[in-house]
Amino acid sequence: xxxxxxxxxxxSGLIEARxxxxxxxxxFLVALATAFGGGTVRDxxxxxxxxxxxxxxxYVIIIFALALTAPMxxxxxxxxxxxxxxxxxxxxxxxxxxxxxxxxxLDAQMPAFTAALMGVVTGVFGGIIRDVLCNEVPLxxxxxxxxxxxxxxxxxxxxxxxxxxxxxxxxxxxSTAFILVARLVTLKLDVRLxx
Amino acid sequence: xxxxxxxxxxxSGLIEARxxxxxxxxxFLVALATAFGGGTVRDxxxxxxxxxxxxxxxYVIIIFALALTAPMxxxxxxxxxxxxxxxxxxxxxxxxxxxxxxxxxLDAQMPAFTAALMGVVTGVFGGIIRDVLCNEVPLxxxxxxxxxxxxxxxxxxxxxxxxxxxxxxxxxxxSTAFILVARLVTLKLDVRLxx
Amino acid sequence: xxxxxxxxxxxSGLIEARxxxxxxxxxFLVALATAFGGGTVRDxxxxxxxxxxxxxxxYVIIIFALALTAPMxxxxxxxxxxxxxxxxxxxxxxxxxxxxxxxxxLDAQMPAFTAALMGVVTGVFGGIIRDVLCNEVPLxxxxxxxxxxxxxxxxxxxxxxxxxxxxxxxxxxxSTAFILVARLVTLKLDVRLxx
Numbered sequence: 080x081x082x083x084x085x086x087x088x089x090x091s092g093l094i095e096a097r098x099x100x101x102x103x104x105x106x107f108l109v110a111l112a113t114a115f116g117g118g119t120v121r122d123x124x125x126x127x128x129x130x131x132x133x134x135x136x137x138y139v140i141i142i143f144a145l146a147l148t149a150p151m152x153x154x155x156x157x158x159x160x161x162x163x164x165x166x167x168x169x170x171x172x173x174x175x176x177x178x179x180x181x182x183x184x185l186d187a188q189m190p191a192f193t194a195a196l197m198g199v200v201t202g203v204f205g206g207i208i209r210d211v212l213c214n215e216v217p218l219x220x221x222x223x224x225x226x227x228x229x230x231x232x233x234x235x236x237x238x239x240x241x242x243x244x245x246x247x248x249x250x251x252x253x254s255t256a257f258i259l260v261a262r263l264v265t266l267k268l269d270v271r272l273x274x
Numbered sequence: 275x276x277x278x279x280x281x282x283x284x285x286s287g288l289i290e291a292r293x294x295x296x297x298x299x300x301x302f303l304v305a306l307a308t309a310f311g312g313g314t315v316r317d318x319x320x321x322x323x324x325x326x327x328x329x330x331x332x333y334v335i336i337i338f339a340l341a342l343t344a345p346m347x348x349x350x351x352x353x354x355x356x357x358x359x360x361x362x363x364x365x366x367x368x369x370x371x372x373x374x375x376x377x378x379x380l381d382a383q384m385p386a387f388t389a390a391l392m393g394v395v396t397g398v399f400g401g402i403i404r405d406v407l408c409n410e411v412p413l414x415x416x417x418x419x420x421x422x423x424x425x426x427x428x429x430x431x432x433x434x435x436x437x438x439x440x441x442x443x444x445x446x447x448x449s450t451a452f453i454l455v456a457r458l459v460t461l462k463l464d465v466r467l468x469x
Numbered sequence: 470x471x472x473x474x475x476x477x478x479x480x481s482g483l484i485e486a487r488x489x490x491x492x493x494x495x496x497f498l499v500a501l502a503t504a505f506g507g508g509t510v511r512d513x514x515x516x517x518x519x520x521x522x523x524x525x526x527x528y529v530i531i532i533f534a535l536a537l538t539a540p541m542x543x544x545x546x547x548x549x550x551x552x553x554x555x556x557x558x559x560x561x562x563x564x565x566x567x568x569x570x571x572x573x574x575l576d577a578q579m580p581a582f583t584a585a586l587m588g589v590v591t592g593v594f595g596g597i598i599r600d601v602l603c604n605e606v607p608l609x610x611x612x613x614x615x616x617x618x619x620x621x622x623x624x625x626x627x628x629x630x631x632x633x634x635x636x637x638x639x640x641x642x643x644s645t646a647f648i649l650v651a652r653l654v655t656l657k658l659d660v661r662l663x664x
Contacts, residue, residue, distance in 0.1 A: 219300070423494060
């Protein structure tokens with residue numbers, strides 16, 4: 080499932096790179112930054128080492144291969160997965176990254192509000208870096224959809240359940256599912272944030 | 275006074291976010307980045323932990339509330355404070371952030387030139403991150419006004435007085451006042467940097 | 470030669486700053502970010518301190534002087550050095566920064582693939598930060614020239630020779646020369662990356 084989250088974020092980077100007509104190197108770097116940017120910013124903020132992608136080199140190499148084959152590969156994926164499948168994969172990514180970010184910040188003795196914020200950072204900074212590199216105002220800052228808001232609510236749910244003594248594994252699963260469902264339901268109902 | 279500095283920077287973030295039509299989440303993140311970006315970059319460069327905003331969560335929560343009420347709130351502030359009041363608040367922020375940055379870098383055994391540079395980084399990076407997120411060439415890099423220059427001069431003044439044995443508190447007050455006055459006077463006289 | 474690399478990167482920053490009509494402060498900050506951005510990002514990722522530019526303040530001061538005299542200075546350099554000389558200097562910079570980045574990552578016990586990636590980061594992130602500050606999609610992500618690719622190949626060459634027991638100094642010289650030659654030859658032959 081973790082692989083799915085990284086995969087979903089990397090593909091969103093590849094799609095964006097393609098839209099901006101980047102070359103293979105650009106596609107690779109943008110995909111990498113999208114997939115691991117959030118976690119890396121969190122780890123820099125928390126002063127944690129080594130980075131996730133240093134310990135899991137295989138993911139970097141897979142993204143490398145994806146970027147090289149991106150033109151062919153994107154044609155395949157758009158045939159296999161439609162837009163909706165990508166949104167679901169991205170929502171799973173958002174849930175997993177946010178909850179794991181909160182849990183890691185909690186382990187690093189951060190207070191609750193900061194831990195929730197770190198969760199959101201982990202979930203959304205990959206996309207922010209992707210958009211900054213592609214010279215756009217980051218989508219999550221302007222699209223009025225509850226994306227970071229869903230992640231934030233889910234992180235507080237995780238913190239609440241954690242304080243109530245719910246076991247780690249169940250808590251992660253439940254909070255991740257909450258973010259996933261919240262994201263998809265608000266999309267479906269076309270909920271908008273105030274401007 | 276510290277609260278005033280953070281407040282001034284956060285508002286400049288909110289105003290910019292409004293201009294770029296960001297949603298409430300965007301407004302919050304941009305305000306946060308503007309207020310704490312400079313100090314965070316400095317702390318990452320100096321390898322200092324915990325971050326200021328981790329220790330002072332209340333400021334983050336206030337900015338959170340500000341962003342939620344931004345539309346109403348900005349209408350109120352533009353009525354209460356005119357453009358000039360915001361410039362003064364921003365100049366106080368520049369002074370306080372720059373001098374505190376220099377003093378922290380000095381405590382971390384940085385050499386003088388680096389300490390002055392760290393002061394400027396603390397003072398101006400919040401605005402740079404704000405403008406990068408809003409997809410603009412950072413204002414301080416192109417507006418030809420002595421903004422970073424005032425901060426830089428004030429940081430050297432602080433270093434000089436510190437070397438002469440002036441007590442910390444007086445030095446901070448005097449150097450901050452120097453930056454504040456320098457910024458306002460150069461604005462008033464319409465001093466321009468060479469291109 | 471190290472000075473030449475930093476100098477070449479700083480000048481590319483000054484030229485870009487001039488093109489975007491930045492003021493003297495903007496020129497200085499962009500030149501600084503171009504020259505030391507790659508190494509600083511690498512050191513943040515590897516958690517290394519102090520930064521190169523903290524230990525070598527003289528370089529920062531030289532760039533400061535360059536930025537102040539940029540208008541005059543750029544006219545002089547464009548007369549002295551033509552476009553080709555700048556490309557050669559930049560290619561030397563790419564080679565030296567990438568190989569030194571790989572070597573430093575290796576010293577910090579990074580696995581091979583990560584070490585090569587860190588080398589590329591050191592070589593190319595200065596340019597990426599320069600372009601982000603100047604509000605452009607980074608050149609190296611979209612120009613289809615083998616820039617990062619040459620650096621990456623050179624870093625693997627360094628890693629291979631290192632594993633074969635080739636002495637550090639010769640290895641650095643040979644791998645740097647490889648990147649330099651690869652960059653200039655692919656430019657000359659107009660080699661293009663796939664899109």
